[in-house]
Amino acid sequence: MKDTVSHCPVENAMLVLAGRWRILLIYYLLEGTKRFSDLRRDMPKISQRMLTLDLRALEAAGYVRRTVYPEVPVRVEYSLTEEGQHLRSLVDVLGECGERLTRHRDAKA
Amino acid sequence: MKDTVSHCPVENAMLVLAGRWRILLIYYLLEGTKRFSDLRRDMPKISQRMLTLDLRALEAAGYVRRTVYPEVPVRVEYSLTEEGQHLRSLVDVLGECGERLTRHRDAKA
Incomplete structure (x- = not known):
């Protein structure tokens, strides 16, 4: 995704957070520190490659911290930075939008 | 985007609102009723095809109302439904996330 910063804060946020999985990743990381395998279990529909790219983008944006423990085998953990924690709101x-959407759909069904 | 409803409201919301432009479209429609050409002027980087598809998806989700006036030439206007207005929050x-992101980037620069 071309990273051209715009004058509009909403567009700037969407440059980083757009895509089907990134905000959902934040949602699961708000539960606490996770390993790659934990996140794949949380989000079975996401591909390994997409998870890798999204984690890297969220790390570059300052939302996710990647910690590598020099053990054998090496251990890697992902957690939210302070900036990442701010995405809770x-x-x-x-989540409210999703609930309204489901209620709206059920009412139409 | 496969529309498989999940148990998670955040994922359900992202099924409809993900993608670089959809929430931005809501942002501009919060200003009031718009024509297709208005939205293209608001969002010069979006393609005609993408704008058409995103408007159709937002209409199907119940967020956008498409009104056709049988004039010559025909006039088409887009506005937010009550559900769409709820996306203001x-x-x-x-917008706040985008501003924090910009401040965070400037602080690192």
């Missing part, structure tokens, strides 16, 4: 609002 | 939170 966004995840909460999106 | 999401757009506001995303």
Whole structure:
């Protein structure tokens, strides 16, 4: 995704957070520190490659911290930075939107 | 985007709202009723095809109303439904995320 910063804060946020999985990744990392395998279990529909790319993008944006423990085999953990923790309000609002959407759909069904 | 409803409201919301432009479209429609050409002027980087597909998806989700006036030439306008207006809180939170992101980037630069 071309990273051209725009004058609009909403567009700037979407440059980083758009895509089907990134905000969902934040949602699961709000539960606490996770390994790659934990995140794949949380999100069975995401591919290994997509998870790798999304984690890297969220790390580059300053939302996710990747910690490597020099053990054998090496251990890698992902957690939210302080900036990442601030996305809780966004995840909460999106959760409300999702619930309204489901209620709206059920009412139409 | 496969529309498989999940148990997770955040994922359900992202099924509809993911993608670089959809929430931005809501952002501009919060300003009021718009024509297709208005939205293309608001979002010069979006393609005609993408704008058409995103408007159709938002309409199907119940967020956008498409009104056709039988004039010559025909006039088509887009506006937010009541459900669409409820997304204002999401757009506001995303705007704050975008501002924090810019401040965070400037601090690192």
